[in-house]
Amino acid sequence: SQTIHQWPATLVQPVGSPLSLECTVEGTSNPNLYWYRQAAGRGLQLLFYSVGIGQISSEVPQNLSASRPQDRQFILSSKKLLLSDSGFYLCAWSVSLAADTQYFGPGTRLTVL
Amino acid sequence: AQKVTQAQTEISVVEKEDVTLDCVYETRDTTYYLFWYKQPPSGELVFLIRRNSFDEQNEISGRYSWNFQKSTSSFNFTITASQVVDSAVYFCALTSGTYKYIFGTGTRLKVLA
Numbered sequence: 001s002q003t004i005h006q007w008p009a010t011l012v013q014p015v016g017s018p019l020s021l022e023c024t025v026e027g028t029s030n031p032n033l034y035w036y037r038q039a040a041g042r043g044l045q046l047l048f049y050s051v052g053i054g055q056i057s058s059e060v061p062q063n064l065s066a067s068r069p070q071d072r073q074f075i076l077s078s079k080k081l082l083l084s085d086s087g088f089y090l091c092a093w094s095v096s097l098a099a100d101t102q103y104f105g106p107g108t109r110l111t112v113l
Numbered sequence: 114a115q116k117v118t119q120a121q122t123e124i125s126v127v128e129k130e131d132v133t134l135d136c137v138y139e140t141r142d143t144t145y146y147l148f149w150y151k152q153p154p155s156g157e158l159v160f161l162i163r164r165n166s167f168d169e170q171n172e173i174s175g176r177y178s179w180n181f182q183k184s185t186s187s188f189n190f191t192i193t194a195s196q197v198v199d200s201a202v203y204f205c206a207l208t209s210g211t212y213k214y215i216f217g218t219g220t221r222l223k224v225l226a
Contacts, residue, residue, distance in 0.1 A: 032125075043218045043219060044158075044214075044216045059213075088156060090156075090157075094212070098210055098211065098212075099165075099210045101163050106156060106215070
């Protein structure tokens with residue numbers, strides 16, 4: 001069966017520091033991968049998606065970037081964090097892009113102080 | 114434009130009561146897909162159901178049931194004989210054949226012992 005991992009689970013970072021969040025999927029090949037952000041008490045906002053190694057599409061222009069160095073690895077980064085980057089970051093995967101079910105990881109709670 | 118409305122921000126019920134979570138959607142597409150996810154306090158989004166626009170049959174899975182009505186653009190979720198473990202935030206989502214999910218803002222369900 002497929003499983004999706006994210007780490008770290010929680011992170012507290014000062015403003016201006018760099019960020020690297022990692023997501024890995026097991027049990028499937030060539031998944032579509034997604035990064036979402038959930039601000040406190042709000043819905044989910046799609047940040048990036050990827051259909052393959054090195055292929056990243058950005059949904060919202062912002063302070064963050066994403067990379068996919070390996071088939072089942074998806075990384076969310078920032079060079080300098082802002083207070084507004086605080087939130088709950090969720091990684092998800094799906095088999096196809098066409099209205100397929102997305103399965104989510106456990107998330108990373110980021111607090112920027 | 115597509116939209117998902119979950120008008121109930123928070124619902125509290127006593128254990129063993131039945132509860133219905135409302136989801137109203139807007140789309141001009143004839144083909145679309147609706148989802149429900151559960152987000153327990155741990156944060157991970159757990160997939161519950163996926164339904165396409167051509168299948169209006171209601172679905173039952175144990176204590177969970179879903180009522181899809183195209184005439185009212187609703188996809189409501191009922192938990193029968195609620196339990197404390199059902200306490201979570203529940204999200205309804207919509208997509209029209211792509212990777213872009215439109216999420217509602219969620220309904221927080223509190224089941225009291």
